[in-house]
């Protein structure tokens with residue numbers, strides 16, 4: 001789970017608080033010291049941590065609060081709100097519009113996870129029922145088109161690119177035009193992440209942007225770079241009109257708190273975080289559910305959303321069987337396949353309020369996934385009668 005360690009340390013501080021029979025200023029200071037140390041260890045900027053501490057101290061007036069239980073609740077609530085403020089840029093994120101052709105352009109440094117993110121985003125919107133296509137406008141890196149093609153094919157997403165055309169602006173324009181003609185609803189254009197010189201990279205981004213006039217420019221950034229995220233996000237924001245940010249490689253990275261809070265400070269809304277190498281390893285980002293999950297309080301809205309994406313009702317055979325009280329081996333196989341589409345089991349566990357953070361520890365390990373796949377292979381090799 002993302003920032004699991006940070007969440008565990010803050011919860012430990014809350015647990016200490018609940019053991020205290022009398023809560024005074026000294027106890028509050030000790031708790032805040034633990035929380036601030038945990039945030040600093042996760043690479044959150046020292047100024048922001050100090051701000052959080054001062055705000056909690058200002059909001060909690062120990063003298064005026066009544067019973068001990070009440071004090072505990074107030075402290076927890078105020079800390080929760082301040083943690084939300086830390087990662088909330090306070091800016092409404094862009095959303096694609098129905099009935100319109102939505103053009104998204106992604107920018108970011110090579111290796112940040114841009115191409116992977118393009119397919120993850122396309123697959124996310126595809127699951128939500130959008131007609132979406134991908135364009136590879138990276139002609140600088142050899143193999144960029146092949147990578148996008150492979151990812152897109154695996155995720156069943158239509159794509160456009162060229163082995164012969166060297167001008168990325170031309171490819172971007174052609175790809176966008178093609179998908180527009182074919183009445184697609186969203187097109188995502190992947191651009192280059194490296195050039196001989198940084199100025200050339202920014203020039204190319206500007207030219208592509210001027211040519212395709214994107215509705216949203218998504219800046220894809222490696223979340224493991226910690227506090228330097230703020231400087232990088234600002235540089236890209238100044239060069240092209242960045243509308244939103246995707247932070248990648250947030251899976252289990254102890255320092256991820258630095259990137260999230262640093263980007264939030266640039267007022268660029270983080271719309272998704274990448275949580276692994278697979279196509280479903282992407283999570284919608286919004287401050288409250290994120291902090292709630294981090295503290296093991298779940299995210300029911302996110303869970304409902306994820307289950308809706310599975311569109312179980314589209315599986316007519318299963319629905320018919322279930323209505324008759326029948327559950328066959330094939331139904332079991334289909335169900336397992338759907339569950340695997342939700343992403344890692346730990347991710348799902350994190351959305352269920354009250355479930356211990358490590359309840360499903362190890363279950364989404366390579367071995368667990370391999371076992372599920374083995375079951376499916378065994379099933380697929382059975383005769384119709386056996387099923």
Ligand code: GDP
Pocket residue numbers: 108109110111112113114115116117193248249250251273274275276277281
């Ligand atoms: P690009 O050069 O920016 O297009 O980067 P790629 O999409 O080729 O990704 C670079 C590497 O990062 C690849 O090995 C990806 O599998 C990996 N990667 C991308 N996103 C994530 C993520 O969210 N988590 C992890 N663990 N790896 C990621």
